[in-house]
Amino acid sequence: MTDFTTFGQQQRPQFEAYLEQALAYQLEEPTLKKAMQYSVMAGGKRLRPLLLFAVLESAKLPIDLNAMRVAGALELVHSYSLIHDDLPAMDNDDLRRGRPTNHKVFGEAQAILAGDGLLTLAFDWLTTTNLPADKQVQLVRILAQAAGANGMVAGQVEDIEGQTKQLRLAQLKQLHHLKTGCLIEAAVEMGALLADLNPIQKAALLTFAKYYGLAFQIQDDILDVTSTAAVMGKAVHKDAIEQKNTFPGLLGLAGAQAELEQTCQQAQQALQSLIGLDQTLLNSFLSYFDEQENK
Numbered sequence: 001m002t003d004f005t006t007f008g009q010q011q012r013p014q015f016e017a018y019l020e021q022a023l024a025y026q027l028e029e030p031t032l033k034k035a036m037q038y039s040v041m042a043g044g045k046r047l048r049p050l051l052l053f054a055v056l057e058s059a060k061l062p063i064d065l066n067a068m069r070v071a072g073a074l075e076l077v078h079s080y081s082l083i084h085d086d087l088p089a090m091d092n093d094d095l096r097r098g099r100p101t102n103h104k105v106f107g108e109a110q111a112i113l114a115g116d117g118l119l120t121l122a123f124d125w126l127t128t129t130n131l132p133a134d135k136q137v138q139l140v141r142i143l144a145q146a147a148g149a150n151g152m153v154a155g156q157v158e159d160i161e162g163q164t165k166q167l168r169l170a171q172l173k174q175l176h177h178l179k180t181g182c183l184i185e186a187a188v189e190m191g192a193l194l195a196d197l198n199p200i201q202k203a204a205l206l207t208f209a210k211y212y213g214l215a216f217q218i219q220d221d222i223l224d225v226t227s228t229a230a231v232m233g234k235a236v237h238k239d240a241i242e243q244k245n246t247f248p249g250l251l252g253l254a255g256a257q258a259e260l261e262q263t264c265q266q267a268q269q270a271l272q273s274l275i276g277l278d279q280t281l282l283n284s285f286l287s288y289f290d291e292q293e294n295k
Ligand code: IPE
Pocket: 043, 044, 045, 046, 047, 078, 097, 179, 180, 216, 217, 220
């Protein structure tokens, strides 16, 4: 029986190798290539690709080159979002994935362009698999909607606007859903599409992903308060300084932890209604939220 930790250890090396080789092969302009590779190949948990792979695994399907490329597209979009999120005009961070942020190394202009390059390359990859054309179009649509103006980008806008006001709980949940949840949901939805799951299975998985994505950003907020830069590979204790709307900020640390626990239970319940798939692996993804593993 594979669990989250083992699955990650098994899958990461070949996924990293895929990313490395695909970027090296495709990118031409030397400065841009270096800047894009710098952030994508800086490590990171690869959680969104792993979620997509886990959906395939739960349907007992192989993690083939098509899956790798689609998961790669997700990771490119995620990496772009981090480069832009760290820019001085946004969260103004100097450390990411244990390294100086992209703009610290390449300058702001090149960092913006590296992000632009990653975002657009993601859609190139989605349309250069061996999948049938209709599936490629659906994948493009899922990722565009999740990452775009009604998804992650909207969330980033609300995150910035929120710095001047205190959001209520429902608004904060919506903000976290947009800025982080949408891409996590897209990972699961793209996995479900690749696996040809039926609408009932898909609905249960999307409910799982909705709560998982929310839990993920609640945990990120909590770790900003409780963890260290050495463990996180990024600055901590920044959210309060930047007057971000966060779960610990609104509910206190204990309140945020209770909300996290409840959200994890909701994710788990969604999996229980999943018929015809092995839920064990996806269920074990909830162990990411065990505090010991993240401190
Ligand atoms: C960080 O995402 C940004 C958020 C959405 C909270 P991750 O925590 O997945 O970052 P990496 O990919 O592991 O660096």
